[in-house]
Amino acid sequence: MTTVVAQRPKSLSDVVMNYCPGCTHGIIHRLVAEAIDALDARERTIGVASVGCSVFAYNYFECDMQQASHGRAPAVATGIKRVLPDRLVFTYQGDGDLASIGAAEIVHAAARGENITVIFVNNANYGMTGGQMAPTTLLGQKTTTTPLGRDPKTDGFPIRMAEMLATLQGPAYIARVSVHSPQAVKQAGDAIKKAFRLQAEGKGFTLIEVLSTCPTNWGLAPNQALKWLVENLIPFYPLGEFKKEEGGA
Amino acid sequence: MAGKVTFREERCKGCALCVEACPKGIIQLSKRFNAGGFNPAECVNEEACIACGFCARMCPDAVIEVHRVDR
Ligand SMILES: Cc1ncc(C[n+]2csc(CCOP(=O)(O)OP(=O)(O)O)c2C)c(N)n1
Ligand code: SF4
Ligand code: SF4
Ligand code: SF4
Numbered sequence: 229m230t231t232v233v234a235q236r237p238k239s240l241s242d243v244v245m246n247y248c249p250g251c252t253h254g255i256i257h258r259l260v261a262e263a264i265d266a267l268d269a270r271e272r273t274i275g276v277a278s279v280g281c282s283v284f285a286y287n288y289f290e291c292d293m294q295q296a297s298h299g300r301a302p303a304v305a306t307g308i309k310r311v312l313p314d315r316l317v318f319t320y321q322g323d324g325d326l327a328s329i330g331a332a333e334i335v336h337a338a339a340r341g342e343n344i345t346v347i348f349v350n351n352a353n354y355g356m357t358g359g360q361m362a363p364t365t366l367l368g369q370k371t372t373t374t375p376l377g378r379d380p381k382t383d384g385f386p387i388r389m390a391e392m393l394a395t396l397q398g399p400a401y402i403a404r405v406s407v408h409s410p411q412a413v414k415q416a417g418d419a420i421k422k423a424f425r426l427q428a429e430g431k432g433f434t435l436i437e438v439l440s441t442c443p444t445n446w447g448l449a450p451n452q453a454l455k456w457l458v459e460n461l462i463p464f465y466p467l468g469e470f471k472k473e474e475g476g477a
Numbered sequence: 478m479a480g481k482v483t484f485r486e487e488r489c490k491g492c493a494l495c496v497e498a499c500p501k502g503i504i505q506l507s508k509r510f511n512a513g514g515f516n517p518a519e520c521v522n523e524e525a526c527i528a529c530g531f532c533a534r535m536c537p538d539a540v541i542e543v544h545r546v547d548r
Contacts (some may be wrong), residue, residue, distance in 0.1 A: 230481065233543040234533030245538060249515065250492030254537025410498055410531035448491040 250450020278468030299330020359445030480528030491515035
């Protein structure tokens with residue numbers, strides 16, 4: 229007798245994804261698709277893609293998708309969820325998208341306790357446009373716009389979005405996870421499933437920040453990029469649940 | 478108990494994250510090229526596979542399917 233241990237989830241479209249080899253955006257896509265499958269919700273899920281390397285996410289998920297302009301995904305998701313409250317609505321956003329140009333949209337969607345799920349992919353730079361500094365870039369981290377390393381005097385300090393949003397009353401659940409090992413991927417998948425389940429139960433705003441690699445712009449081989457994530461990102465962006473009580477409207 | 482691990486070779490980008498993830502060390506990048514120009518990963522000793530699914534969990538491109546075979 230054979231049992232399936234792992235296979236492509238139904239909610240992940242059967243197409244080649246345009247991500248660089250070893251980029252963990254692909255793992256996170258699979259986890260989101262698995263969460264949708266786990267709730268048997270493919271026919272009633274609407275995703276909102278953002279701008280960044282994941283701009284083509286609307287081709288990669290086998291559910292209804294809407295493309296939002298840069299940073300505006302939480303506002304678009306708000307509109308969709310309010311018109312169609314029986315659907316599961318999620319956004320998929322990078323750190324440039326969510327934490328800089330879209331900072332206002334994410335803060336107010338969270339503060340309103342909108343009953344949506346935000347998947348926030350933090351790879352500490354702007355991947356798509358060539359590795360510029362993002363609000364999440366670490367102090368000292370070299371990017372194409374901080375060639376000598378991020379200097380707080382001129383470039384400011386990195387923002388811990390999960391912790392910052394967790395100070396608001398609106399959110400029901402906020403967690404930070406990572407995908408650097410099979411164990412971490414399992415935990416990340418569990419957190420994403422929990423967020424979708426809370427939304428289905430009408431509990432309010434949920435956000436999962438996922439630490440992710442950008443091997444291409446970090447200039448590292450995929451396995452070295454995972455190591456860099458563990459040694460540099462996790463110490464500054466600790467994993468865990470930052471908001472657990474039921475907030476929301 | 479054993480595992481059966483299959484690779485959808487034409488989708489593989491040769492990133493080797495599965496190679497690193499396998500606790501049995503039985504996955505390698507082959508010398509061949511696929512249509513994408515990558516050296517696709519393959520299992521070189523399926524007898525030793527324990528069906529843990531770690532390789533599939535780390536694959537960004539959903540290339541790998543793992544089955545447990547109970548005999
Ligand atoms: C209004 C607007 N401003 C700027 C851009 C250019 N732009 C495209 S993607 C991007 C940042 C993407 O970074 P991130 O959100 O971190 O996603 P990643 O590519 O790293 O996954 C920027 C600034 C744009 N497309 N639209
Ligand atoms: S540029 Fe970076 S984030 Fe974008 S696909 Fe390539 S590795 Fe991934
Ligand atoms: S299922 Fe486990 S043991 Fe088998 S090839 Fe994959 S990682 Fe290795
Ligand atoms: S993790 Fe996936 S894409 Fe990367 S080498 Fe292995 S099978 Fe290929």
